Structures are given as C-alpha cells and as structure tokens.
Amino acid sequence: MDTVGLNSYLLVAAMLFVCGVVCMAVKRNGIGILMGVELVLNGANLNLVAFARYTVLGLDGQVMALFVIVLAAAEAAIALAIALNFYNNHLTIDVDRGSELQG
Amino acid sequence: MTLEALLFYLFAAIACGSALAVVLTDNVVRMAFWLVMSLGAVASLFFLLEADFLGATQLLIYVGGTVVLLVFGVMLTATGPYVQIKTTPAEMFLGAGVGGLLLLVLASTVMGINWENDVAHALGAESEAALAADTTVDQSGTTGRPLGLAFVGVRPDAVGPDGAATRPGYLLPFEIVSVHLLVVLIGAAYLARAKRRVEPATDLLS
Numbered sequence: 597m598d599t600v601g602l603n604s605y606l607l608v609a610a611m612l613f614v615c616g617v618v619c620m621a622v623k624r625n626g627i628g629i630l631m632g633v634e635l636v637l638n639g640a641n642l643n644l645v646a647f648a649r650y651t652v653l654g655l656d657g658q659v660m661a662l663f664v665i666v667l668a669a670a671e672a673a674i675a676l677a678i679a680l681n682f683y684n685n686h687l688t689i690d691v692d693r694g695s696e697l698q699g
Numbered sequence: 700m701t702l703e704a705l706l707f708y709l710f711a712a713i714a715c716g717s718a719l720a721v722v723l724t725d726n727v728v729r730m731a732f733w734l735v736m737s738l739g740a741v742a743s744l745f746f747l748l749e750a751d752f753l754g755a756t757q758l759l760i761y762v763g764g765t766v767v768l769l770v771f772g773v774m775l776t777a778t779g780p781y782v783q784i785k786t787t788p789a790e791m792f793l794g795a796g797v798g799g800l801l802l803l804v805l806a807s808t809v810m811g812i813n814w815e816n817d818v819a820h821a822l823g824a825e826s827e828a829a830l831a832a833d834t835t836v837d838q839s840g841t842t843g844r845p846l847g848l849a850f851v852g853v854r855p856d857a858v859g860p861d862g863a864a865t866r867p868g869y870l871l872p873f874e875i876v877s878v879h880l881l882v883v884l885i886g887a888a889y890l891a892r893a894k895r896r897v898e899p900a901t902d903l904l905s
Contacts (some may be wrong), residue, residue: 600747602814608711608744610805612737612851615718618798622791624728624784626825627772629725631734635718638741649748650745650814651807654843655856658750659869661737666876670883671728672765675892684894690784692877 605646613639626679626689630672637668705879707747722794725785728772729767738762752843 604687617633641661648657679689686693717737721730738761745754786794843854854870859865 599701603809604707604711604838605748606809607806608807609712610802611715612718612741614802616714617723617801618794619722620788621797622722622786622794624786625727627769627776627782628730630769630772630901631730634734634761634769635737638738638761642741642744645745645748645753645788647752648750655842655849655868656866658753658842659849661753662756662796662872662878663748663872665756666880669760669765670880672768673730676768677773677811677887679889680775683776694811696762 601645603652605642607649609639609642609646611639612642624690624692625689626682629691630675630679633675634668637664640664646699666668703747709746710740710743710747713737714744722798727777731770733771734769735766737763738766750842752846821874 603691613625613662616635616637617630619635620629621632623629623632641664644653644657644664647653648655648661682691682694714737717733717740720733721737722735724730738757742757742762743753745751745757848855849869850873852870854864854866854868857864857866
C-alpha cells in the first residue's frame with residue numbers, strides 16, 4: 597500500500613480499457629462511441645508508459661505511446677468526418693439507423 | 700503513506716471514476732466533460748511515471764485537440780439543446796455484465812503475475828544487464844531530449860559496451876506517421892466539406 601508498483605498502474609489501465617469497451621458497445625450516439633475509443637487508447641497508453649517505467653522496455657514504450665497519441669488524433673479527425681457525413685445522410689447520429697447494408 | 704502514493708491514488712480514482720461516468724451518463728456534452736477529466740488524470744499519471752514530455756503531449760493534443768474536435772462534432776450533429784439518445788436498460792445490463800467479467804479477467808491476470816521477478820527471469824540474463832544499464836539513464840525525469848533523438852534515429856541512451864546502439868531508432872516510423880497524418884487530415888477535410896447542390900441547367904436558363 598505504501599509504494600506504488602507496476603500492478604497498480606496496470607489495474608487503472610484495465611479499468612479505463614473496460615470502460616472504453618463498454619462505452620463502445622452500449623452507446624448509440626456516434627460521438628459517444630468515439631469517446632469510448634479514446635478511453636481504450638488511453639488505457640493502452642498507460643500500460644505502455646507503466647512498462648516503460650518499471651521494466652526493460654525503457655524509452656521505447658514512451659515512443660510507442662507518442663505514436664498512439666498521434667494516430668488517435670488522426671483517427672478522431674477521420675471518424676468525425678464520417679460522423680458528419682452520416683448525420684448529413686440520416687439527420688441523426690444514432691448509429692442504429694445506419695442499417696442500409698443489413699441483409 | 701508517501702506523497703507519490705497519495706497522488707497516485709488521487710489521480711487513479713479521478714481517472715477511473717470519470718471513465719465510469721463517461722459510460723453511465725447519457726448527455727453527450729457531459730460525457731465530453733468527464734472524458735476531459737479522465738484524460739487529464741491520465742496525464743497526471745504520466746507525470747508520476749516520469750514521462751514528462753508524454754504528459755505534456757497528452758494535455759496538449761488529447762485534452763486540447765481531440766476533445767475539442769469531439770465537442771465540435773457534438774455541436775454539428777446536435778438536433779436539440781440536450782442530445783440524449785437513451786440506451787435501453789437491457790443493453791446497459793448486458794454491457795455491465797460483459798464489462799465486469801472482462802475487468803475480472805484482466806485484474807486477475809495482472810494480480811497473478813509477479814512482475815518484478817518472473818518477467819525479468821523470462822527475459823533472460825542479457826536483458827537484466829540492459830535493465831541495469833537503462834535504469835541509470837531513464838530515471839532523471841527529463842525525457843524530451845532522448846525522445847527527440849530517438850525520433851531522428853539516434854539512441855545515445857541505449858549504447859552497448861562496444862559503442863553500437865542496442866535499440867533501434869524511429870526515423871522511418873516517424874516519417875510514415877507524419878505522412879499518414881497529412882493524408883488523413885486531407886481526407887477528413889474532403890469528407891467533411893460542405894456540399895453544394897448543383898442546380899440543374901434548366902433552372903439557370905429559365
């Protein structure tokens with residue numbers, strides 16, 4: 597309890613990851629799903645930085661985390677453009693309405 | 700309890716509680732607020748992990764850029780002042796069950812491994828020597844310069860006994876990611892542009 601180890605950080609990251617996965621699965625708002633993706637990527641980032649601090653991974657973990665941040669920004673931009681197009685076509689952001697390809 | 704442990708428990712509680720609030724609330728704007736709280740707490744955890752450059756980047760790009768982008772998305776897709784698309788209680792129950800089970804699996808996995816001893820054994824003796832060499836460099840808390848050098852392909856922080864670098868540089872992935880970001884932003888601007896209706900030619904003539 598007195599010293600914080602690798603386990604504590606991994607538990608926090610697992611909590612963030614699970615919250616993001618549930619958010620992606622449960623939300624019907626398209627923007628809410630994007631927020632779930634951000635939570636998942638943050639959990640993964642926290643794992644990478646914790647391993648960089650406590651194991652032999654060293655600086656490489658932080659480099660990977662920086663790549664994840666940049667790719668998450670790119671993903672948010674392109675997903676938002678898709679969400680705007682979805683809204684223009686359906687006049688709602690409810691992802692359950694996008695069922696044209698349903699067989 | 701040391702100050703570091705106290706700060707860790709504070710920011711871990713903020714991060715986990717805000718992430719839970721993102722899942723539980725239905726209002727999109729409040730979800731964005733709780734997301735900001737969670738990401739800020741994770742940035743503080745990065746500072747606690749001696750990754751100062753990464754924490755600053757998290758604050759600048761995530762909290763300052765990505766979340767603002769999401770809030771713009773909320774603004775552009777809102778049909779009313781309070782956008783609430785409810786999830787049914789059955790879906791919420793199912794999601795909570797699956798999420799709880801997933802959390803149980805992950806937590807039991809994390810707690811079941813003795814990271815200090817088992818992992819070092821599994822990685823072998825040479826990486827233990829590398830660990831001893833690395834920890835002397837990496838604990839200073841200023842990671843801006845080694846990170847920048849790693850991105851241009853120079854690794855002065857991981858030099859073997861013969862003077863050769865033992866870890867790879869990241870110049871090629873850096874270039875790939877930068878070109879990828881450029882292409883993605885051009886594509887996003889193309890996808891999200893305002894479309895003008897083309898008037899039929901007969902309207903112009905009449």
